[in-house]
Structures are given as structure tokens and as C-alpha cells.
Amino acid sequence: MLGLNKKDTSLFLIVVALTVFAPFILNPFPVGSDLAQFNAGYPDLMQRFLIFGIFAIGFNILFGLTGYLSFGHAAFLGVGSYAGVWMMKLLTMNVVPAILVSVVVAGLFSLLVGWISLRRSGIYFSILTLAFAQMSFALAYSVLTPITGGETGLQLSLSDPRVFGVSATPQGSIPLTNFFGLEMRDSAELALGGWLFTFNAGYYLCAVLMLAAFYVAIRIFRSPFGMMLKAVKSNQQRMQYTGLNPKPYTLAAFVISGMYAGLAGGLMVSMDPLAGAERMFWTASGEVVLMTILGGAGTLIGPVLGAGFIKYMENIVSKINEGILHTWFGFLPDGLEDFVVAVFYPFVGKGWHLTLGIMFMLVVIFLPGGIVEGGQRIARLFRRRPARAHERSVGAPSSSAAE
Amino acid sequence: MGILEVKNVNKSFGGLKALREVNLDVAEGSVHAIIGPNGAGKSTLLNTLIAKLTPDTGSVTFDGRPLIGMTPHQINQIGVARVFQTPEIFGELSLLENVMIPAFARRDGAFGLHAWNQVVAERDIRDRAMSLLADLKLDGKAHVEAQHLSRGDKRRLELAMCLVQEPKLLLLDEPTAGMSRADTNRTIELLKEIAKRGITMVVIEHDMHVVFSLAQKISVLAQGAIIAEDLPENIKGNPKVQEAYLGGAHL
Numbered sequence: 032m033l034g035l036n037k038k039d040t041s042l043f044l045i046v047v048a049l050t051v052f053a054p055f056i057l058n059p060f061p062v063g064s065d066l067a068q069f070n071a072g073y074p075d076l077m078q079r080f081l082i083f084g085i086f087a088i089g090f091n092i093l094f095g096l097t098g099y100l101s102f103g104h105a106a107f108l109g110v111g112s113y114a115g116v117w118m119m120k121l122l123t124m125n126v127v128p129a130i131l132v133s134v135v136v137a138g139l140f141s142l143l144v145g146w147i148s149l150r151r152s153g154i155y156f157s158i159l160t161l162a163f164a165q166m167s168f169a170l171a172y173s174v175l176t177p178i179t180g181g182e183t184g185l186q187l188s189l190s191d192p193r194v195f196g197v198s199a200t201p202q203g204s205i206p207l208t209n210f211f212g213l214e215m216r217d218s219a220e221l222a223l224g225g226w227l228f229t230f231n232a233g234y235y236l237c238a239v240l241m242l243a244a245f246y247v248a249i250r251i252f253r254s255p256f257g258m259m260l261k262a263v264k265s266n267q268q269r270m271q272y273t274g275l276n277p278k279p280y281t282l283a284a285f286v287i288s289g290m291y292a293g294l295a296g297g298l299m300v301s302m303d304p305l306a307g308a309e310r311m312f313w314t315a316s317g318e319v320v321l322m323t324i325l326g327g328a329g330t331l332i333g334p335v336l337g338a339g340f341i342k343y344m345e346n347i348v349s350k351i352n353e354g355i356l357h358t359w360f361g362f363l364p365d366g367l368e369d370f371v372v373a374v375f376y377p378f379v380g381k382g383w384h385l386t387l388g389i390m391f392m393l394v395v396i397f398l399p400g401g402i403v404e405g406g407q408r409i410a411r412l413f414r415r416r417p418a419r420a421h422e423r424s425v426g427a428p429s430s431s432a433a434e
Numbered sequence: 435m436g437i438l439e440v441k442n443v444n445k446s447f448g449g450l451k452a453l454r455e456v457n458l459d460v461a462e463g464s465v466h467a468i469i470g471p472n473g474a475g476k477s478t479l480l481n482t483l484i485a486k487l488t489p490d491t492g493s494v495t496f497d498g499r500p501l502i503g504m505t506p507h508q509i510n511q512i513g514v515a516r517v518f519q520t521p522e523i524f525g526e527l528s529l530l531e532n533v534m535i536p537a538f539a540r541r542d543g544a545f546g547l548h549a550w551n552q553v554v555a556e557r558d559i560r561d562r563a564m565s566l567l568a569d570l571k572l573d574g575k576a577h578v579e580a581q582h583l584s585r586g587d588k589r590r591l592e593l594a595m596c597l598v599q600e601p602k603l604l605l606l607d608e609p610t611a612g613m614s615r616a617d618t619n620r621t622i623e624l625l626k627e628i629a630k631r632g633i634t635m636v637v638i639e640h641d642m643h644v645v646f647s648l649a650q651k652i653s654v655l656a657q658g659a660i661i662a663e664d665l666p667e668n669i670k671g672n673p674k675v676q677e678a679y680l681g682g683a684h685l
């Protein structure tokens with residue numbers, strides 16, 4: 032179906048189903064229950080899952096396939112956000128031009144950065160991309176303030192021209208982002224018993240674009256071009272003596288992943304029309320590396336899982352404070368309660384980075400294929416057939432790495 | 435005038451003169467063997483042909499075109515393919531992919547942005563790759579990762595990767611090293627067949643059985659210089675050659 036093989040089609044359909052029904056799936060606990068704080072089914076966070084999913088899917092086309100580790104991809108996301116906000120200031124609050132221009136501008140910028148950085152490989156390539164991103168960050172804060180809004184960030188204002196829209200609503204406020212009139216903030220709510228589910232227009236716009244981005248990524252992975260990108264990672268010497276020029280292949284992958292980052296940036300400002308330089312800071316570039324590796328670099332679904340995992344930790348685990356821990360362990364005798372809370376405390380709340388760091392180390396050391404490899408190992412435990420065990424261990428890494 | 439002409443090529447590594455005034459003239463459609471002791475400069479000579487190394491002085495012409503100044507992929511695109519002494523393959527990819535990649539390179543050139551087509555839909559390329567794997571008795575392992583192959587199998591895979599491109603000139607650096615006797619004989623038969631198709635070959639080989647089964651002409655390299663170039667039957671008796679090998683058991 033859709034020009035994909037059976038396995039990829041079912042993977043794609045599963046992702047479609049999960050995305051469409053996410054408002055239910057991510058809200059398993061009734062409102063007001065103790066566990067309600069673990070619900071992730073609110074629009075803001077669900078949008079972020081998808082937006083960072085897109086960012087990571089694109090990053091994986093570069094890093095997962097060619098092995099070139101960029102430490103500056105947040106710059107493309109940042110540039111995309113600025114371009115998007117400018118479209119809303121100048122043209123219209125319809126998100127379509129904003130998103131399109133974000134992708135194009137990020138693509139052009141990544142063409143420039145890639146063209147220069149890809150003169151080197153390995154650690155020098157990574158450092159060059161990092162330097163570019165940090166330079167962009169610093170410029171956005173200083174000399175480029177007229178374009179970027181400097182420290183306050185780039186915001187909409189009542190005096191923006193918006194030639195195809197209105198500068199201000201009749202009520203005198205800034206108009207809202209919309210998709211041909213459908214406001215991104217619009218939500219429908221469904222109360223079922225103790226549960227409350229929210230279906231948000233912005234979320235579903237993100238969903239459509241994320242699914243499209245995912246579909247394109249699957250096609251790239253299975254295309255002759257994708258095969259060449261794997262060849263770049265495997266043996267560039269052999270490529271050259273085989274009549275192939277690795278440079279344009281790598282540059283194309285770099286630009287494609289830059290455009291994915293731009294799409295993520297454009298969607299971000301479509302949901303919340305504000306762009307700040309901190310989006311280009313090196314930690315933001317590092318985050319997408321973590322997402323991709325944690326989920327499984329070079330796998331199709333891994334980056335999406337990694338993005339979801341990290342965003343969940345950042346937004347949910349980080350909100351668990353000492354008081355909440357005390358209510359959980361309140362059933363224990365006082366002394367023991369304090370002890371248990373003291374043990375858990377460093378790992379939650381502001382300490383969520385510690386948990387993430389430990390998880391990341393464990394994954395890199397024991398599961399180099401990330402969450403996806405973990406899943407595969409578990410699946411294999413359940414359907415192990417001794418006769419096939421050897422064949423799998425020989426053929427598995429490359430064929431399964433791409434799953 | 436041959437299809438490949440090497441004129442007065444010199445190459446030094448620091449103080450070591452790896453090639454001295456080397457001349458080579460390979461007739462179109464022939465099999466030309468290069469023999470010589472270890473460290474004689476045989477691989478270095480092939481490296482100067484495919485822009486892996488640039489000679490210090492001298493010229494290399496293939497099919498009337500000067501090769502010096504061209505990039506490795508350009509040289510391949512005009513019809514020169516090489517099997518290396520230590521196999522150069524795509525270790526993490528399957529055998530089938532290893533052979534499909536050079537086939538794509540031949541069809542689409544040095545760069546093609548075929549990001550929307552699907553590999554599975556490329557029946558022609560796939561079938562060609564499969565039939566070459568079958569020729570080399572590797573089709574049973576088509577979906578195995580190349581890095582898991584034995585050394586001899588890797589070499590045959592590399593040969594398949596070159597042959598799928600139907601090159602005009604095939605450079606073989608010890609194509610049978612690491613192979614069993616049976617595989618060596620099978621490879622000789624295969625190479626004979628390729629020669630019949632009119633593909634010119636330059637073969638470096640230590641195994642004299644292979645050399646004398648295939649070559650129409652032999653150049654002997656010792657300490658970077660060609661010390662003899664002759665028909666196979668004359669090489670065996672050449673005193674200079676015997677001296678270079680210093681009683682080397684091969685001859």
C-alpha cells in the first residue's frame with residue numbers, strides 16, 4: 032500500500048492510529064485522580080511530541096543513514112521559527128505560508144552550513160556544525176536583533192502590516208494563528224465518566240504533517256538514494272572507486288534534514304507565534320541527538336519514540352515534587368517514608384535530567400540500537416525458535432536496523 | 435597503442451622510491467599480469483591509475499584520455515573498476531545491496547537524487563545484481579551482511595561489484611588470495627569468460643598457476659622498476675626475473 036512493503040505499511044498504519052487516537056491513549060487516568068498528573072494528553076504537550084518527532088525523524092535521515100553527527104541542527108529549527116513568525120507579521124496569520132517559508136529558509140540555510148561543514152568529516156564536521164549554530168545563536172541575540180527580536184524574542188504586534196490579513200482584530204487584540212480560518216487553539220472536548228479528552232485543531236495539523244514527514248522518511252530509507260546514504264556511512268572509499276560522489280549525497284541528506292528541522296520550527300510558531308534565540312542554543316541541538324540515539328539511530332520509528340520519551344520526561348517527570356512523593360509513600364512508617372522520598376527525590380522534579388542521563392548511558396552501553404532494539408529483543412524472547420536463532424544473529428543487524 | 439598507457443611514472447614515499455620510470459602498455463581486450471616480490475610496488479602502480487595516488491611525474495592515459503587530475507569516481511565512470519588487495523566492500527550492507535550500488539552508479543552516474551523511487555521496484559538492477567551473485571556462487575547469501583563473509587567470499591563479492599558495471603578495464607589486485615583451490619579454479623574460469631567478452635584486465639597475482647592460466651603478457655616489477663615485459667612462455671626462463679625472485683619458489 033502507498034508504495035511501501037507490507038512491514039512498512041503496517042508500521043505506518045500503527046503510527047497513524049497512535050497519532051489519531053493519542054488524545055485518548057495519552058489520557059488513561061481520570062481527571063482528579065492521583066495519577067492524573069501522568070496524563071500527557073493535553074494539546075500543548077501532544078503538539079510538542081509531534082513537532083520534536085518531525086525534528087528527530089529529519090535528523091535521523093542525516094545521522095542514522097550517513098553517520099554524520101551534526102551538533103547544530105537546532106539552528107535550522109530556530110531559523111525556521113523566525114521565518115515563520117515573519118510571515119505572520121508581514122502576510123497573514125494563516126499558518127500555510129509560515130510553514131512553507133520556514134521549510135524553504137531552513138533548507139537554504141542548511142545548504143550553506145552543509146556545504147561548508149561537509150568539507151570535513153567525523154569530529155571536525157560535528158564541531159563545524161556546532162560552531163555555526165552557536166554563531167547563529169549569538170548573532171540572534173546581538174547584531175541581528177532587528178530581525179530576531181534579540182533577548183525578548185520575535186513577537187507579533189498590533190502594528191504588524193499583515194497585508195493579507197488584519198493588523199488587529201475588531202476587539203483590538205492580535206489575531207490568532209489559523210489554517211484557512213480554523214484557529215489552531217480551537218479544541219473540542221469530550222467528557223466520558225471521569226475522563227476528559229481534548230481534540231485540538233493545532234494538534235491535528237501537526238499530526239497530518241508529522242505523518243507526511245514520516246511517510247517521506249520511510250520512502251527515503253527504502254529508495255536508491257537511501258541506499259547510497261547507507262553506503263556513505265559504510266565505506267566512502269568504496270563508493271568513490273565505484274563511480275559515486277559521496278559529497279552531493281551527504282549534502283542532500285543534510286539539506287533534507289535541515290528542511291525537516293525548518294518544518295518543526297514553522298509548526299512550533301504556528302502553535303505559539305513566538306520565536307526565541309534559545310531554540311538555537313547548543314543544548315537544543317544536543318537534545319535531538321539524544322532523542323535519535325535513545326530511540327534508535329538508523330531505525331524508522333526510533334527517533335519518534337525518543338522524542339516522545341524525552342518530552343514526556345521533561346514535562347511530566349519534571350513536575351513530580353517532594354510533596355507528591357510524600358503523598359505516594361505516605362503509607363510507609365515516618366522514618367522510612369522520609370528515607371524513600373530522599374532516595375527518589377534526586378531523580379524527579381528538577382532532577383529529571385539525572386534520570387534521563389542515566390537512561391541514556393544505559394541505552395548506549397547495553398542497547399546501542401536504542402528503544403527499538405530493546406523492543407526487538409523482547410519480541411524475540413517471545414517468539415524464539417531455536418532453529419532460526421543463528422540465522423537471525425547473522426543477518427539481523429542491518430536488516431533490522433532499518434526497521 | 436594500448437587502451438591503457440602508463441609512461442615514465444615515478445612515485446616516492448619520503449625517501450622510498452616505490453615506482454621508478456614505470457611504463458606499461460596494455461592492449462585492448464588482453465589480460466596483462468603484473469608480478470613481482472612483496473613490496474615491489476605493484477599495488478602502488480594500480481593506485482596511480484585510479485587517482486588513489488598521484489604520481490610524482492609521468493602520465494597515465496586510458497582510452498585516449500589522461501587520467502591524472504581526474505577524481506576516483508570520474509575514472510570509474512569512464513569504465514575502470516578495481517578489486518583491492520584488502521577487500522573494500524560495504525560491510526554493514528547485504529551482499530545484494532553491495533552489488534546493486536555499483537549497478538546504480540553505472541545507470542545513474544556519480545549522483546542521482548532518486549529519493550522517491552523504491553529499491554524494490556528497481557527490478558532490472560536487482561535481477562542483474564542477483565545474476566552476478568549467482569555467477570559467483572554467492573546468491574545463497576544475498577541477504578547476509580557482507581562483513582560476515584570469509585576473506586575469499588569478500589573478494590568474490592568485490593569482483594561481482596566490479597563486473598556488474600561491465601567495465602572496459604578491470605584492475606585486479608590478487609583476486610584469488612585467501613581462496614581455496616577449488617574457488618581459485620572457479621575464479622580462473624570466470625575471469626577467462628570475462629576476458630572473452632572483451633574486457634581488458636590488469637591482474638596482480640602471486641599465484642603463478644593463475645597468472646599462466648590467464649595472462650597474454652606479463653610485466654615483472656622489482657623495487658619499483660619494470661625489469662621485464664614479455665609473453666608468459668619467455669618470462670619463465672628470463673634470468674633477471676629469476677634473480678629478482680631469488681630462487682622464489684613460485685617459478
Ligand SMILES: Nc1ncnc2c1ncn2[C@@H]1O[C@H](COP(=O)(O)OP(=O)(O)OP(=O)(O)O)[C@@H](O)[C@H]1O
Nearest residue numbers: 447450452470471472473474475476477478479519
Ligand atoms: N601510502 C603509502 N605510504 C608510504 N609507503 C607506502 C605507501 N603505499 C605503499 N608504500 C610502500 O611502497 C612499497 C611498495 O608497496 P606496494 O603495496 O605497492 O607493494 P606490492 O608490490 O603491492 O606488495 P605486495 O605483494 O606485498 O602487495 C612498499 O615498501 C610499501 O611499504
Ligand SMILES: [Mg+2]
Nearest residue numbers: 476477478519
Ligand atoms: Mg600489493
